[in-house]
Amino acid sequence: MTTNIPVLVPTLPTADALLPYLRRIDQSNWYSNNGPLLQEFSRTFASFLSARTDAGGELYVAPVVNGTIAIELALRQRIKHANGVVLMPAYTFVATAHAVANAGFEPFLLDIEEETLALSPRLAKAALATTPNVVAVVAVSPFGGPIDIPAWEAFEAETGIPVVFDAAAAATSLNHIGDQPVCLSLHATKVFAMGEAGAVVSRDEATIKRILGMAGFGFDGPARTALYRGGNYKCSEYVAAMGLAMLGDIERKLDNLQRMTRLYKEGIGNAARLQPGCGDNWVTITTNVVVDDGAVDATLARFDAEGVQWRRWYGEGCHKQPAFEATRRSDLSVTERIARRTIGVPFHEKLSDAQIGKICSLIRG
Ligand SMILES: *Cc1c(COP(=O)(O)O)cnc(C)c1O
Numbered sequence: 001m002t003t004n005i006p007v008l009v010p011t012l013p014t015a016d017a018l019l020p021y022l023r024r025i026d027q028s029n030w031y032s033n034n035g036p037l038l039q040e041f042s043r044t045f046a047s048f049l050s051a052r053t054d055a056g057g058e059l060y061v062a063p064v065v066n067g068t069i070a071i072e073l074a075l076r077q078r079i080k081h082a083n084g085v086v087l088m089p090a091y092t093f094v095a096t097a098h099a100v101a102n103a104g105f106e107p108f109l110l111d112i113e114e115e116t117l118a119l120s121p122r123l124a125k126a127a128l129a130t131t132p133n134v135v136a137v138v139a140v141s142p143f144g145g146p147i148d149i150p151a152w153e154a155f156e157a158e159t160g161i162p163v164v165f166d167a168a169a170a171a172t173s174l175n176h177i178g179d180q181p182v183c184l185s186l187h188a189t190k191v192f193a194m195g196e197a198g199a200v201v202s203r204d205e206a207t208i209k210r211i212l213g214m215a216g217f218g219f220d221g222p223a224r225t226a227l228y229r230g231g232n233y234k235c236s237e238y239v240a241a242m243g244l245a246m247l248g249d250i251e252r253k254l255d256n257l258q259r260m261t262r263l264y265k266e267g268i269g270n271a272a273r274l275q276p277g278c279g280d281n282w283v284t285i286t287t288n289v290v291v292d293d294g295a296v297d298a299t300l301a302r303f304d305a306e307g308v309q310w311r312r313w314y315g316e317g318c319h320k321q322p323a324f325e326a327t328r329r330s331d332l333s334v335t336e337r338i339a340r341r342t343i344g345v346p347f348h349e350k351l352s353d354a355q356i357g358k359i360c361s362l363i364r365g
Helices: 015-028 036-052 067-078 095-102 121-128 149-159 205-215 237-247 250-268 293-305 333-341 353-364
Strands: 060-064 085-089 106-110 134-140 163-166 182-185 198-202 287-291 342-345
Touching: 015 036, 015 237, 036 060, 036 198, 036 237, 060 067, 060 205, 060 237, 067 095, 067 134, 067 163, 067 182, 067 198, 067 205, 085 095, 085 121, 095 106, 095 134, 095 163, 106 121, 121 134, 121 149, 134 149, 149 163, 198 205, 250 287, 250 353, 287 293, 287 333, 293 333, 293 342, 293 353, 333 342
Parallel strands: 085 106, 085 134, 134 163, 163 182
Antiparallel strands: 060 198, 182 198, 287 342
């Protein structure tokens, strides 16, 4: 008999966990526009992130409607030109490319490093030498893996090209946050899950203040005067309630996900690899295994035969999506090779240890 093991089952705060916060909204009659719950969430989420990253002064958080908008606003804040080319990896969720294009810039797709699955300063520098009119780089956290932010700080210091981080799935795995804006997704399918939300995080207060202003019609403070271009990308008090409830559960959730990732790591043995440090130094809400080229088809056939759902979370790269197939790009040979071999396996809190054991045995073949 075939089992049916879904690849993802989101688990968000329950109605009971939300209720005390909803009652506070009833009391305050304050429903949006940086209300008391959102202010509390911004403060406590900043402390949470600060405690997980290296010390280095205050951390500032701009909560926004989603992770895609976080990237758009961070690009608009950092790029002083009206148009130009933004370098980004082809191997990412397609939201990165949408954000670049919607902010008014031309995405240019680059390859990744085989080991980390990430765009590196080395590859970006090589592209700079041959691509005119580059105005920024979006460095992406692959599936929530940590980004080498200090290396990108050195890149920006050396080249003068602003860097923005799409760390959508990496809210709990970064070990450094500096002045360059870090964009997070707090979507239902991400590790710090609030339904639909996102945030821009930085140690530079002016950057975050400006992005908060852009998220609220270009107003800066209580004056109803648009000082610069923006829109409405604010979070309501109901979203903040989700965030505060999530903060109450996140340490338990991370411990559990870490334990499950270790089971995967031990279970797959040498038959496949996880991303560097995954399960030891960091954990997120998906687990992706990189299998040998020759084993891909057989592994997926065993998954299908046993009802084990799997997913290539980034597909085969943005350049394979019809909306971006005409987008300019560099040589993408590592992306082409790695995308085929990188498989998201079932990973969520409804998964039993026995199911993980079974999935690992299918990977081992
Ligand atoms: C999830 C994700 C996004 C988009 O975040 P939303 O909150 O869904 O808009 C962007 N980039 C990457 C790499 C993601 O994983």
